[in-house]
Amino acid sequence: MRLHEDKYITLHDLDEVLGNAPRCNPGTVELALWDAVGLVLADDVVAPFDTPIMPRAAYDGFAVRSSETPGTFKVVGSVLIGQVPSGVLGKGEAYYVTTGAYLPRGADVVVPEEDVTVNGDLITVSKAYPVGKNIDEPGSYARRGQVLASKGTVLTPYIMSALLEAGVFKARFYSRLKVSVISTGSELVRPNTPEEALREFMNGKVIESTGSLVKWFMGNYMPYLTVLRHVIVKDSYGEIMESVKGALVESNIVIITGGTGPSDIDYVHEVITSLRPRYYVRGVKMRPGRPSTVAVFDDCRVVFGVSGHPISALNALTLLIKPFVESMLGITSTIPIPRVYGKLAGSTEPGRGLWRQVRAKVELGDEGYVVKPIRITGSSFTSTLAEADALVNIPPWVNEAKEGLLVELILLKETTKVKR
């Protein structure tokens, strides 16, 4: 990030870059909903029935005819949830029903269990109950033809529960986009043991963690992708070229971390330009993460280059890569990331027209989150990560973010109220 990249790179506006995302159809597949949590609906999902399909009891109690209340009834049977009633309610008869059970034909009201007097197989109802009382009528949950979830919705377990209740069991989804992560850096190692890690560390090596962070973030918040592989390659044109070419054969998305050599030699730039992308952006107006790269090869093949620093990569993920991929798949609703809002308790540095992300401590006050920016000393982007509760996103149109400003945060941790 201390590279003087501005000398070489035309910085692009983030919104402009996002507006140039291609629309990718990676193919669709029809799946049972329970096999598709995290995937993106490729069609609108429409209610196939009026649900409930028959009147259902909304209470444990007795199903009777409204016109016979008040009165005394003979209990001739029962219908529990999960059963389909076979009988028809005769005059002066009642069925015991549980919440969610379908009513026997002829019944038009449910008298709650606690409102009757039981005497052997007779019950007495002491007041009149109107038609439909304590009953969920057909169509009261969903109407046939009603759109229950739109194309572009990521299926969450919450939405799945609603669809199952409405009689939807399968749908068409986009196939998962395939991702390769390439961590570049001659200094990077992926040791097998902590002891090996210590030896490497003492020799000036760096234990790879940015690519792992990218994979974890995608696993949690971008479940419509699948990471095929994560490799580490040296800072060399040949190694990076070979790995990118290989990755593009079988991946829709390639994420390259790092890749800038000494004296600003930018191997990623050289590799990408020689592969002749359809659309190419080298440098986005954000800090950290300015050298972030986007190269579109076709509608379903995109290479992103991000900084090797975990914080910069996270910034690129939240501001650039996730929205870009959402646009590619036409995603309109997805699994939430912990994106919250709070008021600044201190000011931050001027912005110079960039999107920027500042680490902060966060406390919960009477008016919501209170956000205290952490001052960074030294060039370490990483060490304050253990201390920070959140990353604050400040947009380019806010030059000086002052105390009291409402800002957007990505929470990195949640502090519990555990007594120690």
Add this chain to the structure above:
Amino acid sequence: MRLHEDKYITLHDLDEVLGNAPRCNPGTVELALWDAVGLVLADDVVAPFDTPIMPRAAYDGFAVRSSETPGTFKVVGSVLIGQVPSGVLGKGEAYYVTTGAYLPRGADVVVPEEDVTVNGDLITVSKAYPVGKNIDEPGSYARRGQVLASKGTVLTPYIMSALLEAGVFKARFYSRLKVSVISTGSELVRPNTPEEALREFMNGKVIESTGSLVKWFMGNYMPYLTVLRHVIVKDSYGEIMESVKGALVESNIVIITGGTGPSDIDYVHEVITSLRPRYYVRGVKMRPGRPSTVAVFDDCRVVFGVSGHPISALNALTLLIKPFVESMLGITSTIPIPRVYGKLAGSTEPGRGLWRQVRAKVELGDEGYVVKPIRITGSSFTSTLAEADALVNIPPWVNEAKEGLLVELILLKETTKVKR
């Protein structure tokens, strides 16, 4: 939830219940950090070194002696990040260094590449640079002995990056707590195909989804647990007893969904009481989810009973089970759930001294989230789940939640800005 449980159950205060969580030590294990993301630190993690361990360049440039600036230097070598310098800087000499590289002995300043004039193997520095300029001194990232992450912290990739940079590669973690999920309900089915699901649905059966939701929630937000199994059993004392006894042999946490039979027969209650728990709560002051059950058998064996409705179960997960388990493991900092704050744009029903959760639509306004409660009609707890953006938590001390009140939400989805 329409059960008139108040007749039978003494409702307990949520804070009181949470205060009775036992402290469980499930055993500890020393692991490499990269194998432990999501686990809970069993000890404080202390910096083993001053880091960086040697002075590092904070810029790409030339390492020289400050006392010789301004002046002309001969470039005698280079140190890249990932290398350990072997040479010593002689008088009038310079080394080329990249950001993050250790300095050769004798150098005390880095002159940025763009601030020198290069002439063959000579460079000219035109002004004086003070000692330490553009250098990260030893200990400037972390000081030896400094606590970097406390006992009770869930290891996130963010914290891992910081610890790796500080030379910490392994730590002691609590073993994962083992969980069994038991979904009870004679109406529940887990079909193999959508076609089978449709047949069962037409016969009044219910496709199990609450247990699946519990598993998904735990996988995303409680990674220090592992779900061993998820079974479905009928509403019968015998089946529930057998499955709970079996689960308690090998699990720390047992989650039972549903379990209330016709006429409020509470099989879960009967099973739990006959197993003689050390601490037992039947009913917590919250809505939905009042019949939530907590039974502590020993420090590391707890049974939770929750409603079979997905929304009630989610309420129990966020308000009761997650904080209870966090207290058991002494968790002080964890992976954030999308817990945000916003202002009510409409009022909700009076609270009657209960914690309650209301579904809502959420929009982003100039002052943060604007929260519009959804009115629920009918007894369906599920159908609005596809529509709702968030669940609003309203505490018992707020009787009437009025327009303008700041409330806590759990986001169920995130709406993207994709152009359609």
